[in-house]
Amino acid sequence: MxxxxxxxxxxxxxxxxxxxxxxxxxxxxxxxxxxxxxxxxxxxxxxxxxxxxxxxxxxxxxxxxxxxxxxxxxxxxxxxxxxxxxxxxxxxxxxxxxxxxxxxxxxxxxxxxxxxxxxxxxxxxxxxxxxxxxxxxxxxxxxxxxxxxxxxxxxxxxxxxxxxxxxxxxxxxxxxxxxxxxxxxxxxxxxxxxxxxxxxxxxxALVPLTVTGKDHEWYEQLSGTSIFSRVSNDKISFEENILFTHWGLSGPAILQISSYWRPGEKIEIDLLPGNQIIELIEQERQSTGKKLLASFLEKFYSRKFVDALQKYLPIDKNLASLSKAELQNIEDLIHRFTVKPAGDKGYDKAExxxxxxxxxxxxxxxxxxxxxxxxxxxxxxxxxxxxxxxxxxxxxxxxxxxxxxxx
Structure with missing residues:
Protein backbone atom coordinates (compact mmCIF):
# COMPACT_ATOMS: atom_id res chain seq x y z
CA MET A 1 0.00 0.00 0.00
CA ALA A 205 -3.61 19.01 31.54
CA LEU A 206 -7.02 17.71 32.59
CA VAL A 207 -5.08 15.39 34.87
CA PRO A 208 -5.56 14.01 38.42
CA LEU A 209 -3.49 15.62 41.18
CA THR A 210 -1.41 13.72 43.73
CA VAL A 211 -1.08 14.15 47.47
CA THR A 212 1.89 12.72 49.34
CA GLY A 213 3.45 13.00 52.78
CA LYS A 214 1.54 12.99 56.05
CA ASP A 215 -1.84 13.59 54.38
CA HIS A 216 -1.59 10.72 51.91
CA GLU A 217 -3.15 8.10 54.17
CA TRP A 218 -6.16 10.34 54.87
CA TYR A 219 -6.90 10.73 51.14
CA GLU A 220 -6.27 7.06 50.50
CA GLN A 221 -8.90 5.95 53.04
CA LEU A 222 -11.47 8.10 51.20
CA SER A 223 -10.75 6.54 47.80
CA GLY A 224 -13.96 6.39 45.78
CA THR A 225 -15.70 9.21 47.67
CA SER A 226 -17.21 11.85 45.40
CA ILE A 227 -18.42 15.29 46.56
CA PHE A 228 -19.94 18.15 44.59
CA SER A 229 -17.63 21.09 45.27
CA ARG A 230 -16.29 24.41 44.07
CA VAL A 231 -12.56 24.15 43.37
CA SER A 232 -10.62 27.40 43.04
CA ASN A 233 -7.23 28.99 42.70
CA ASP A 234 -6.32 32.63 42.16
CA LYS A 235 -7.16 32.33 38.44
CA ILE A 236 -10.49 30.51 38.15
CA SER A 237 -13.03 28.25 39.86
CA PHE A 238 -15.11 25.25 38.76
CA GLU A 239 -18.21 23.68 40.34
CA GLU A 240 -18.40 19.96 39.70
CA ASN A 241 -17.63 16.75 41.56
CA ILE A 242 -14.28 15.98 43.10
CA LEU A 243 -13.19 12.40 43.62
CA PHE A 244 -10.86 11.19 46.36
CA THR A 245 -8.43 8.53 45.15
CA HIS A 246 -5.69 6.40 46.65
CA TRP A 247 -3.15 8.86 45.20
CA GLY A 248 -4.96 12.15 45.87
CA LEU A 249 -7.75 13.90 43.97
CA SER A 250 -9.52 13.49 40.65
CA GLY A 251 -13.03 14.07 39.31
CA PRO A 252 -14.25 16.73 36.85
CA ALA A 253 -13.58 19.78 39.05
CA ILE A 254 -10.02 18.66 39.79
CA LEU A 255 -9.29 17.85 36.15
CA GLN A 256 -10.53 21.31 35.21
CA ILE A 257 -8.43 23.17 37.77
CA SER A 258 -5.37 21.06 36.93
CA SER A 259 -5.00 22.90 33.63
CA TYR A 260 -4.54 26.14 35.58
CA TRP A 261 -2.52 24.68 38.45
CA ARG A 262 1.26 25.01 38.65
CA PRO A 263 3.63 23.01 40.90
CA GLY A 264 3.94 24.52 44.35
CA GLU A 265 0.56 26.22 44.26
CA LYS A 266 -2.41 25.48 46.53
CA ILE A 267 -6.02 24.96 45.54
CA GLU A 268 -9.05 25.74 47.69
CA ILE A 269 -12.15 23.55 47.83
CA ASP A 270 -15.61 24.61 48.98
CA LEU A 271 -17.18 21.30 50.00
CA LEU A 272 -20.68 22.81 50.27
CA PRO A 273 -20.99 25.47 47.55
CA GLY A 274 -24.07 27.68 47.59
CA ASN A 275 -24.59 27.18 51.32
CA GLN A 276 -23.26 28.58 54.57
CA ILE A 277 -22.43 25.79 56.99
CA ILE A 278 -22.63 28.01 60.09
CA GLU A 279 -26.11 29.24 59.16
CA LEU A 280 -27.23 25.65 58.64
CA ILE A 281 -25.82 24.65 62.03
CA GLU A 282 -27.63 27.58 63.74
CA GLN A 283 -30.91 26.55 62.13
CA GLU A 284 -30.41 22.98 63.33
CA ARG A 285 -29.54 24.17 66.82
CA GLN A 286 -32.90 25.91 67.11
CA SER A 287 -34.73 22.64 66.57
CA THR A 288 -32.38 20.24 68.32
CA GLY A 289 -29.10 21.37 69.75
CA LYS A 290 -28.46 17.86 71.04
CA LYS A 291 -27.79 16.46 67.61
CA LEU A 292 -24.21 15.37 67.14
CA LEU A 293 -22.10 17.19 64.57
CA ALA A 294 -21.51 13.84 62.86
CA SER A 295 -25.25 13.24 62.42
CA PHE A 296 -25.72 16.77 61.12
CA LEU A 297 -22.92 16.42 58.55
CA GLU A 298 -24.37 13.14 57.29
CA LYS A 299 -27.18 15.22 55.77
CA PHE A 300 -24.61 16.45 53.23
CA TYR A 301 -21.88 13.82 53.07
CA SER A 302 -21.39 10.06 53.19
CA ARG A 303 -20.75 8.38 56.52
CA LYS A 304 -17.29 7.45 55.25
CA PHE A 305 -16.39 11.09 54.66
CA VAL A 306 -17.88 12.27 57.97
CA ASP A 307 -15.91 9.63 59.87
CA ALA A 308 -12.73 10.82 58.15
CA LEU A 309 -13.45 14.39 59.26
CA GLN A 310 -12.85 13.24 62.82
CA LYS A 311 -9.19 14.03 62.19
CA TYR A 312 -10.06 17.72 61.86
CA LEU A 313 -13.45 18.31 63.53
CA PRO A 314 -15.13 17.41 66.86
CA ILE A 315 -17.76 15.28 65.16
CA ASP A 316 -18.77 13.56 68.44
CA LYS A 317 -19.85 16.85 70.10
CA ASN A 318 -23.44 18.01 69.93
CA LEU A 319 -24.22 21.19 68.05
CA ALA A 320 -25.21 23.19 71.12
CA SER A 321 -21.83 22.71 72.77
CA LEU A 322 -19.68 23.81 69.84
CA SER A 323 -17.48 26.78 70.73
CA LYS A 324 -16.90 29.81 68.51
CA ALA A 325 -13.43 28.53 67.70
CA GLU A 326 -14.81 25.13 66.75
CA LEU A 327 -17.50 26.71 64.57
CA GLN A 328 -14.83 28.78 62.83
CA ASN A 329 -12.80 25.63 62.25
CA ILE A 330 -15.84 23.91 60.75
CA GLU A 331 -16.47 26.85 58.42
CA ASP A 332 -12.84 26.97 57.32
CA LEU A 333 -12.71 23.25 56.60
CA ILE A 334 -16.03 23.00 54.78
CA HIS A 335 -15.76 26.16 52.70
CA ARG A 336 -11.98 26.62 52.46
CA PHE A 337 -10.49 23.14 52.43
CA THR A 338 -6.94 23.79 51.22
CA VAL A 339 -4.79 21.31 49.32
CA LYS A 340 -1.22 21.69 48.14
CA PRO A 341 -0.82 18.92 45.54
CA ALA A 342 2.55 17.24 45.31
CA GLY A 343 2.20 16.89 41.56
CA ASP A 344 0.02 15.32 38.89
CA LYS A 345 -0.38 11.84 37.42
CA GLY A 346 1.49 12.75 34.27
CA TYR A 347 0.83 12.13 30.61
CA ASP A 348 -0.32 8.54 31.20
CA LYS A 349 -3.46 9.86 32.92
CA ALA A 350 -3.78 13.31 31.32
CA GLU A 351 -6.54 13.86 28.78
Whole structure:
Protein backbone atom coordinates (compact mmCIF):
# COMPACT_ATOMS: atom_id res chain seq x y z
CA MET A 1 0.00 0.00 0.00
CA UNK A 2 2.62 2.55 1.04
CA UNK A 3 5.02 1.47 -1.68
CA UNK A 4 2.43 2.15 -4.39
CA UNK A 5 1.74 5.59 -2.93
CA UNK A 6 5.44 6.37 -2.92
CA UNK A 7 5.40 5.98 -6.71
CA UNK A 8 2.04 7.58 -7.49
CA UNK A 9 1.43 10.46 -5.06
CA UNK A 10 2.62 13.39 -7.18
CA UNK A 11 -0.94 14.68 -7.57
CA UNK A 12 -1.55 15.14 -3.87
CA UNK A 13 -2.60 18.52 -2.53
CA UNK A 14 -1.27 17.63 0.93
CA UNK A 15 -0.20 14.88 3.28
CA UNK A 16 -1.86 14.91 6.68
CA UNK A 17 0.11 13.46 9.57
CA UNK A 18 -2.23 11.94 12.13
CA UNK A 19 -5.67 10.43 11.56
CA UNK A 20 -7.19 11.75 14.76
CA UNK A 21 -10.01 14.26 15.15
CA UNK A 22 -8.23 17.16 13.46
CA UNK A 23 -6.65 15.12 10.68
CA UNK A 24 -9.85 13.26 9.82
CA UNK A 25 -11.91 16.44 9.68
CA UNK A 26 -9.25 18.09 7.55
CA UNK A 27 -9.26 15.19 5.07
CA UNK A 28 -13.03 15.16 4.74
CA UNK A 29 -13.37 18.92 4.34
CA UNK A 30 -10.54 18.93 1.80
CA UNK A 31 -12.35 16.19 -0.09
CA UNK A 32 -15.50 18.31 -0.25
CA UNK A 33 -13.40 20.96 -1.98
CA UNK A 34 -12.05 18.49 -4.51
CA UNK A 35 -8.60 18.34 -2.92
CA UNK A 36 -6.65 15.10 -2.76
CA UNK A 37 -4.91 14.25 0.52
CA UNK A 38 -3.20 11.27 2.09
CA UNK A 39 -3.53 10.60 5.83
CA UNK A 40 -0.69 8.82 7.59
CA UNK A 41 -1.39 7.24 10.98
CA UNK A 42 1.03 5.51 13.31
CA UNK A 43 -1.65 3.43 15.05
CA UNK A 44 -3.29 0.34 13.57
CA UNK A 45 -6.61 2.19 13.18
CA UNK A 46 -7.67 5.82 12.72
CA UNK A 47 -9.33 7.79 15.51
CA UNK A 48 -7.69 5.97 18.44
CA UNK A 49 -8.19 8.80 20.91
CA UNK A 50 -11.73 9.47 19.70
CA UNK A 51 -12.60 5.86 20.46
CA UNK A 52 -11.59 6.07 24.12
CA UNK A 53 -12.91 9.58 24.80
CA UNK A 54 -15.77 9.96 27.24
CA UNK A 55 -15.40 6.36 28.35
CA UNK A 56 -15.95 5.21 24.76
CA UNK A 57 -19.00 7.45 24.30
CA UNK A 58 -17.19 10.52 22.83
CA UNK A 59 -18.22 13.92 24.16
CA UNK A 60 -17.80 15.40 20.68
CA UNK A 61 -18.51 19.08 21.37
CA UNK A 62 -19.89 21.50 23.94
CA UNK A 63 -22.87 23.80 23.40
CA UNK A 64 -21.09 26.66 25.15
CA UNK A 65 -17.66 26.39 23.53
CA UNK A 66 -15.95 29.70 22.79
CA UNK A 67 -12.39 31.03 22.90
CA UNK A 68 -12.96 31.80 26.60
CA UNK A 69 -12.92 28.09 27.42
CA UNK A 70 -9.36 27.63 26.22
CA UNK A 71 -5.94 28.21 27.75
CA UNK A 72 -3.34 29.80 25.49
CA UNK A 73 -0.67 32.44 25.75
CA UNK A 74 -2.76 34.23 23.12
CA UNK A 75 -6.34 33.94 24.34
CA UNK A 76 -7.68 35.50 21.13
CA UNK A 77 -5.93 33.14 18.70
CA UNK A 78 -8.76 30.60 18.44
CA UNK A 79 -11.45 33.21 17.70
CA UNK A 80 -10.93 33.03 13.94
CA UNK A 81 -11.16 29.24 13.76
CA UNK A 82 -14.30 29.19 15.92
CA UNK A 83 -15.86 31.86 13.71
CA UNK A 84 -15.16 29.75 10.64
CA UNK A 85 -16.40 26.48 12.18
CA UNK A 86 -18.96 26.92 14.95
CA UNK A 87 -20.50 24.53 17.45
CA UNK A 88 -23.63 24.55 15.30
CA UNK A 89 -21.49 23.54 12.33
CA UNK A 90 -20.27 20.53 14.32
CA UNK A 91 -23.80 19.58 15.34
CA UNK A 92 -25.13 19.95 11.78
CA UNK A 93 -22.20 18.03 10.30
CA UNK A 94 -22.79 14.95 12.44
CA UNK A 95 -26.59 15.16 12.10
CA UNK A 96 -26.17 14.86 8.31
CA UNK A 97 -24.81 11.37 8.97
CA UNK A 98 -27.32 10.31 11.60
CA UNK A 99 -25.34 11.30 14.70
CA UNK A 100 -27.59 13.30 17.01
CA UNK A 101 -26.41 14.82 20.25
CA UNK A 102 -27.76 14.50 23.75
CA UNK A 103 -26.69 16.97 26.41
CA UNK A 104 -25.43 15.35 29.59
CA UNK A 105 -24.21 18.15 31.87
CA UNK A 106 -22.86 21.65 31.38
CA UNK A 107 -23.39 21.65 27.60
CA UNK A 108 -21.57 18.37 26.96
CA UNK A 109 -22.90 16.66 23.83
CA UNK A 110 -22.66 12.89 23.37
CA UNK A 111 -24.03 10.82 20.49
CA UNK A 112 -27.46 9.40 21.32
CA UNK A 113 -25.96 6.02 20.48
CA UNK A 114 -23.36 6.53 23.23
CA UNK A 115 -20.77 4.97 20.96
CA UNK A 116 -17.57 6.72 19.87
CA UNK A 117 -17.20 4.19 17.05
CA UNK A 118 -20.09 5.94 15.28
CA UNK A 119 -18.11 9.20 15.22
CA UNK A 120 -15.06 7.53 13.69
CA UNK A 121 -17.22 5.65 11.18
CA UNK A 122 -18.58 8.94 9.83
CA UNK A 123 -15.04 9.98 8.89
CA UNK A 124 -13.79 6.65 7.59
CA UNK A 125 -16.89 6.24 5.42
CA UNK A 126 -16.54 9.77 4.08
CA UNK A 127 -12.85 9.29 3.34
CA UNK A 128 -13.77 6.20 1.35
CA UNK A 129 -16.52 8.06 -0.52
CA UNK A 130 -14.25 11.03 -1.23
CA UNK A 131 -11.30 8.83 -2.23
CA UNK A 132 -9.13 10.15 0.59
CA UNK A 133 -6.68 7.40 1.51
CA UNK A 134 -5.80 6.56 5.12
CA UNK A 135 -2.65 4.49 5.62
CA UNK A 136 -2.11 3.17 9.14
CA UNK A 137 0.86 1.44 10.79
CA UNK A 138 3.33 3.92 9.38
CA UNK A 139 5.83 6.15 11.13
CA UNK A 140 6.95 9.47 9.68
CA UNK A 141 10.66 9.69 10.40
CA UNK A 142 11.59 12.86 8.55
CA UNK A 143 9.96 15.89 6.96
CA UNK A 144 12.16 18.15 4.85
CA UNK A 145 11.40 21.21 2.78
CA UNK A 146 12.68 20.72 -0.76
CA UNK A 147 11.95 24.10 -2.29
CA UNK A 148 8.77 23.12 -4.11
CA UNK A 149 7.15 21.35 -1.18
CA UNK A 150 8.12 18.61 1.22
CA UNK A 151 9.88 15.28 1.15
CA UNK A 152 8.87 12.74 3.79
CA UNK A 153 10.68 9.61 4.88
CA UNK A 154 8.04 7.18 6.08
CA UNK A 155 8.59 3.78 7.66
CA UNK A 156 6.11 0.98 7.01
CA UNK A 157 5.83 -0.65 10.44
CA UNK A 158 4.59 -3.91 8.93
CA UNK A 159 7.90 -4.58 7.16
CA UNK A 160 10.27 -1.82 8.35
CA UNK A 161 10.77 -0.53 4.81
CA UNK A 162 11.45 3.19 4.35
CA UNK A 163 9.62 5.05 1.58
CA UNK A 164 9.91 8.58 0.26
CA UNK A 165 6.73 10.60 -0.23
CA UNK A 166 6.41 14.03 -1.83
CA UNK A 167 3.75 16.63 -1.13
CA UNK A 168 3.36 20.37 -1.79
CA UNK A 169 1.89 20.85 1.68
CA UNK A 170 2.02 19.05 5.04
CA UNK A 171 -0.55 19.16 7.83
CA UNK A 172 0.68 18.20 11.29
CA UNK A 173 -2.20 16.83 13.38
CA UNK A 174 -0.31 14.27 15.42
CA UNK A 175 -1.68 15.37 18.79
CA UNK A 176 0.17 15.91 22.03
CA UNK A 177 1.98 13.85 24.66
CA UNK A 178 -0.87 12.29 26.69
CA UNK A 179 -1.45 8.54 26.72
CA UNK A 180 1.83 7.32 25.20
CA UNK A 181 0.56 3.73 25.31
CA UNK A 182 -1.83 4.78 22.53
CA UNK A 183 1.03 5.94 20.35
CA UNK A 184 1.28 9.55 21.48
CA UNK A 185 4.70 11.06 20.76
CA UNK A 186 6.46 14.41 20.69
CA UNK A 187 6.63 14.33 16.88
CA UNK A 188 4.90 17.68 16.35
CA UNK A 189 7.14 19.38 18.92
CA UNK A 190 10.30 17.90 17.39
CA UNK A 191 9.22 18.95 13.92
CA UNK A 192 8.52 22.47 15.15
CA UNK A 193 12.00 22.71 16.65
CA UNK A 194 13.48 21.42 13.39
CA UNK A 195 11.90 24.38 11.58
CA UNK A 196 12.96 26.78 14.35
CA UNK A 197 9.43 27.41 15.57
CA UNK A 198 8.90 28.60 19.12
CA UNK A 199 7.12 26.38 21.62
CA UNK A 200 5.27 27.33 24.77
CA UNK A 201 5.90 25.27 27.90
CA UNK A 202 4.11 21.93 27.76
CA UNK A 203 2.59 20.01 30.66
CA UNK A 204 -0.14 17.44 31.36
CA ALA A 205 -3.61 19.01 31.54
CA LEU A 206 -7.02 17.71 32.59
CA VAL A 207 -5.08 15.39 34.87
CA PRO A 208 -5.56 14.01 38.42
CA LEU A 209 -3.49 15.62 41.18
CA THR A 210 -1.41 13.72 43.73
CA VAL A 211 -1.08 14.15 47.47
CA THR A 212 1.89 12.72 49.34
CA GLY A 213 3.45 13.00 52.78
CA LYS A 214 1.54 12.99 56.05
CA ASP A 215 -1.84 13.59 54.38
CA HIS A 216 -1.59 10.72 51.91
CA GLU A 217 -3.15 8.10 54.17
CA TRP A 218 -6.16 10.34 54.87
CA TYR A 219 -6.90 10.73 51.14
CA GLU A 220 -6.27 7.06 50.50
CA GLN A 221 -8.90 5.95 53.04
CA LEU A 222 -11.47 8.10 51.20
CA SER A 223 -10.75 6.54 47.80
CA GLY A 224 -13.96 6.39 45.78
CA THR A 225 -15.70 9.21 47.67
CA SER A 226 -17.21 11.85 45.40
CA ILE A 227 -18.42 15.29 46.56
CA PHE A 228 -19.94 18.15 44.59
CA SER A 229 -17.63 21.09 45.27
CA ARG A 230 -16.29 24.41 44.07
CA VAL A 231 -12.56 24.15 43.37
CA SER A 232 -10.62 27.40 43.04
CA ASN A 233 -7.23 28.99 42.70
CA ASP A 234 -6.32 32.63 42.16
CA LYS A 235 -7.16 32.33 38.44
CA ILE A 236 -10.49 30.51 38.15
CA SER A 237 -13.03 28.25 39.86
CA PHE A 238 -15.11 25.25 38.76
CA GLU A 239 -18.21 23.68 40.34
CA GLU A 240 -18.40 19.96 39.70
CA ASN A 241 -17.63 16.75 41.56
CA ILE A 242 -14.28 15.98 43.10
CA LEU A 243 -13.19 12.40 43.62
CA PHE A 244 -10.86 11.19 46.36
CA THR A 245 -8.43 8.53 45.15
CA HIS A 246 -5.69 6.40 46.65
CA TRP A 247 -3.15 8.86 45.20
CA GLY A 248 -4.96 12.15 45.87
CA LEU A 249 -7.75 13.90 43.97
CA SER A 250 -9.52 13.49 40.65
CA GLY A 251 -13.03 14.07 39.31
CA PRO A 252 -14.25 16.73 36.85
CA ALA A 253 -13.58 19.78 39.05
CA ILE A 254 -10.02 18.66 39.79
CA LEU A 255 -9.29 17.85 36.15
CA GLN A 256 -10.53 21.31 35.21
CA ILE A 257 -8.43 23.17 37.77
CA SER A 258 -5.37 21.06 36.93
CA SER A 259 -5.00 22.90 33.63
CA TYR A 260 -4.54 26.14 35.58
CA TRP A 261 -2.52 24.68 38.45
CA ARG A 262 1.26 25.01 38.65
CA PRO A 263 3.63 23.01 40.90
CA GLY A 264 3.94 24.52 44.35
CA GLU A 265 0.56 26.22 44.26
CA LYS A 266 -2.41 25.48 46.53
CA ILE A 267 -6.02 24.96 45.54
CA GLU A 268 -9.05 25.74 47.69
CA ILE A 269 -12.15 23.55 47.83
CA ASP A 270 -15.61 24.61 48.98
CA LEU A 271 -17.18 21.30 50.00
CA LEU A 272 -20.68 22.81 50.27
CA PRO A 273 -20.99 25.47 47.55
CA GLY A 274 -24.07 27.68 47.59
CA ASN A 275 -24.59 27.18 51.32
CA GLN A 276 -23.26 28.58 54.57
CA ILE A 277 -22.43 25.79 56.99
CA ILE A 278 -22.63 28.01 60.09
CA GLU A 279 -26.11 29.24 59.16
CA LEU A 280 -27.23 25.65 58.64
CA ILE A 281 -25.82 24.65 62.03
CA GLU A 282 -27.63 27.58 63.74
CA GLN A 283 -30.91 26.55 62.13
CA GLU A 284 -30.41 22.98 63.33
CA ARG A 285 -29.54 24.17 66.82
CA GLN A 286 -32.90 25.91 67.11
CA SER A 287 -34.73 22.64 66.57
CA THR A 288 -32.38 20.24 68.32
CA GLY A 289 -29.10 21.37 69.75
CA LYS A 290 -28.46 17.86 71.04
CA LYS A 291 -27.79 16.46 67.61
CA LEU A 292 -24.21 15.37 67.14
CA LEU A 293 -22.10 17.19 64.57
CA ALA A 294 -21.51 13.84 62.86
CA SER A 295 -25.25 13.24 62.42
CA PHE A 296 -25.72 16.77 61.12
CA LEU A 297 -22.92 16.42 58.55
CA GLU A 298 -24.37 13.14 57.29
CA LYS A 299 -27.18 15.22 55.77
CA PHE A 300 -24.61 16.45 53.23
CA TYR A 301 -21.88 13.82 53.07
CA SER A 302 -21.39 10.06 53.19
CA ARG A 303 -20.75 8.38 56.52
CA LYS A 304 -17.29 7.45 55.25
CA PHE A 305 -16.39 11.09 54.66
CA VAL A 306 -17.88 12.27 57.97
CA ASP A 307 -15.91 9.63 59.87
CA ALA A 308 -12.73 10.82 58.15
CA LEU A 309 -13.45 14.39 59.26
CA GLN A 310 -12.85 13.24 62.82
CA LYS A 311 -9.19 14.03 62.19
CA TYR A 312 -10.06 17.72 61.86
CA LEU A 313 -13.45 18.31 63.53
CA PRO A 314 -15.13 17.41 66.86
CA ILE A 315 -17.76 15.28 65.16
CA ASP A 316 -18.77 13.56 68.44
CA LYS A 317 -19.85 16.85 70.10
CA ASN A 318 -23.44 18.01 69.93
CA LEU A 319 -24.22 21.19 68.05
CA ALA A 320 -25.21 23.19 71.12
CA SER A 321 -21.83 22.71 72.77
CA LEU A 322 -19.68 23.81 69.84
CA SER A 323 -17.48 26.78 70.73
CA LYS A 324 -16.90 29.81 68.51
CA ALA A 325 -13.43 28.53 67.70
CA GLU A 326 -14.81 25.13 66.75
CA LEU A 327 -17.50 26.71 64.57
CA GLN A 328 -14.83 28.78 62.83
CA ASN A 329 -12.80 25.63 62.25
CA ILE A 330 -15.84 23.91 60.75
CA GLU A 331 -16.47 26.85 58.42
CA ASP A 332 -12.84 26.97 57.32
CA LEU A 333 -12.71 23.25 56.60
CA ILE A 334 -16.03 23.00 54.78
CA HIS A 335 -15.76 26.16 52.70
CA ARG A 336 -11.98 26.62 52.46
CA PHE A 337 -10.49 23.14 52.43
CA THR A 338 -6.94 23.79 51.22
CA VAL A 339 -4.79 21.31 49.32
CA LYS A 340 -1.22 21.69 48.14
CA PRO A 341 -0.82 18.92 45.54
CA ALA A 342 2.55 17.24 45.31
CA GLY A 343 2.20 16.89 41.56
CA ASP A 344 0.02 15.32 38.89
CA LYS A 345 -0.38 11.84 37.42
CA GLY A 346 1.49 12.75 34.27
CA TYR A 347 0.83 12.13 30.61
CA ASP A 348 -0.32 8.54 31.20
CA LYS A 349 -3.46 9.86 32.92
CA ALA A 350 -3.78 13.31 31.32
CA GLU A 351 -6.54 13.86 28.78
CA UNK A 352 -4.69 16.58 26.89
CA UNK A 353 -1.42 18.49 26.72
CA UNK A 354 -1.19 22.13 27.76
CA UNK A 355 1.03 24.33 25.60
CA UNK A 356 2.69 23.38 22.33
CA UNK A 357 3.34 25.23 19.08
CA UNK A 358 3.47 28.94 19.91
CA UNK A 359 0.47 30.58 18.25
CA UNK A 360 2.66 33.50 17.18
CA UNK A 361 4.22 31.10 14.67
CA UNK A 362 0.89 30.45 12.93
CA UNK A 363 -1.68 32.46 11.02
CA UNK A 364 -4.87 32.48 13.09
CA UNK A 365 -6.92 32.59 9.86
CA UNK A 366 -5.29 29.64 8.08
CA UNK A 367 -3.12 27.86 10.69
CA UNK A 368 -0.26 27.93 8.20
CA UNK A 369 3.21 28.38 9.61
CA UNK A 370 4.43 31.94 9.00
CA UNK A 371 8.05 30.87 8.55
CA UNK A 372 7.48 27.75 6.43
CA UNK A 373 5.04 28.06 3.56
CA UNK A 374 2.82 25.00 3.13
CA UNK A 375 3.32 23.70 6.68
CA UNK A 376 0.21 23.66 8.91
CA UNK A 377 -0.38 22.70 12.54
CA UNK A 378 -3.77 21.86 14.04
CA UNK A 379 -5.41 20.20 17.01
CA UNK A 380 -3.76 19.40 20.32
CA UNK A 381 -0.16 20.13 19.33
CA UNK A 382 -0.98 23.86 19.11
CA UNK A 383 -0.99 26.04 22.25
CA UNK A 384 -4.80 25.97 22.49
CA UNK A 385 -6.01 23.79 25.38
CA UNK A 386 -9.70 23.41 26.15
CA UNK A 387 -11.66 22.66 29.27
CA UNK A 388 -13.05 19.23 30.05
CA UNK A 389 -16.33 18.49 28.31
CA UNK A 390 -16.01 18.41 24.52
CA UNK A 391 -14.10 21.66 24.10
CA UNK A 392 -10.92 20.07 22.76
CA UNK A 393 -12.88 18.18 20.12
CA UNK A 394 -14.46 21.44 18.99
CA UNK A 395 -10.97 22.89 18.54
CA UNK A 396 -9.89 19.78 16.62
CA UNK A 397 -12.87 19.95 14.25
CA UNK A 398 -12.49 23.71 13.78
CA UNK A 399 -8.75 23.64 13.16
CA UNK A 400 -9.12 20.72 10.75
CA UNK A 401 -11.78 22.61 8.82
CA UNK A 402 -9.74 25.81 8.66
CA UNK A 403 -6.64 24.02 7.37
CA UNK A 404 -8.68 22.19 4.72
CA UNK A 405 -9.83 25.50 3.27
CA UNK A 406 -6.23 26.63 2.80
CA UNK A 407 -4.14 23.66 1.73
Missing amino acids: LSSWAKENNNLDAIILGAGACGLMCAVQAGYLGKKVLLLERNAKPGAKILISGGGRCNYTNLFASHQNFISENEHFSKSAFAQWTVQDTISFFEMFGIYGQEKTLGQLFPTTNNAKDIVKVFTDLCLDLDQQIICNVEVQQVRSNGSGFELKVKDLSNDKIHTLLAPKVVVATGGLPIPKMGATDFALRLARQFNLKLTQTAP VMRGGIDTNELSSKTLECKKVAGLYFGGECVDVTGWLGGYNFQWAWASGYVIAQNI
